[in-house]
Amino acid sequence: MSDDLSTRLVHATGPEPQFGGVHAPIHPSVQYAYGDVQDLIAVFQGKAKGAFNYARQGTPTTAALEGLVTELEGGIGTVSFATGMAALSAIFLTLLKAGDHLITSSRVFGNTNSFFGTLQDLGVAVTKVDAGNVAAVEAALRPETRMVFVETIANPSTRIPDLAGIGALCQARGLLYVVDNTVTSPALLQPKRFGAGLVMNSLTKTLSGHGEALGGAVTDTGCFDWSGYPNIFSGYRSGDPRGWGLQQIRKKGLRDMGGTLSSEAAHRILVGAETLPLRLARSSDTALALARHLEKHPAIAAVHYPMLESHPEHARARDWFGGCGSWMMAFELRDPEQLVPVINRLRLPLKATGLADTRTLIIPVAPTIFWEMGRAGREAMGIAEGLVRLSVGLESASDLIADFDQALG
């Protein structure tokens, strides 16, 4: 079809053949029945592509969403999950085992960081590095290193790892490179371009965009050679090796662990995704205007937004994300005592966690989403005590700037 993402997205599904409905139907069935039991047997044995047997492993509706995410990421296949965390935990629990070593950026989403504690208890060694420089990743390599994990724009610090350098290192060493693309989304970046083997998206955020559906997805980009990966179960080592990784994630991570996306949520995410490029462009423009304004404000100590020239990885953001800085930004006040009063004086941003809603959301980071790890943990992850995270919505830039001006006094 067209090269234009908006054109492709609004024509991605429908009209459906039976009644001409412009949306594909939502499939609620748990069971899928066949007239000839040989057909049912073929589904169980993986010989009937695109057929279903039990909804825990997927439905026509979740499959439609998986097809869309695969296309957006330029991948070879996708497995969807109930949440982004279900997708991430499925990657780590199905592809790593005791004795393996994982290298991760020290700047990751708080719940992902918490999950790494669980992984360590299960016998997987985890090394957290400053992923801004590939040298730190290289220095952490061990013979048992299996996987390297980063986020494209770290939540909430907005720091950007050396995505290209780490990708080249992983390719040279045959390591699985896993990239969390949640904050950028495939509309800003396909991590495949840097050699990522697996890409995770929390569909709850940018893809869905309206704060009313949870979902997650793992996409295989086709870049990784699974035939050399030691943790593929022997039963899954047959047929085309390109499918081995996702087959293991679907069977061990989705079927056995059961974090399945519902058809209803998949439908909502599909509808939300239709406006992805419009929402991203609007929020990014607004975020940049607000960031530039806040950076000059005397009450503000620091503004973290990738499209500001002052951002330490501004050049990466400019070169890699099509000149777009996404909807996430963070700032610090000069006077930390003013944190609560200033946030309370804001009228438009909702005081709420969450990201990439149509409404602007604001949250002080240390006492909420990064509270559990304590002050030392926050310091190790580069989270300042006075950091405020902002998810910029679809309000006008001038309305938001006026609101911040009155709140900052």
Ligand SMILES: *Cc1c(COP(=O)(O)O)cnc(C)c1O
């Ligand atoms: C929100 C988020 C997740 C988890 O996604 P859920 O859908 O909320 O489980 C993972 N990674 C990043 C970067 C996130 O922002």
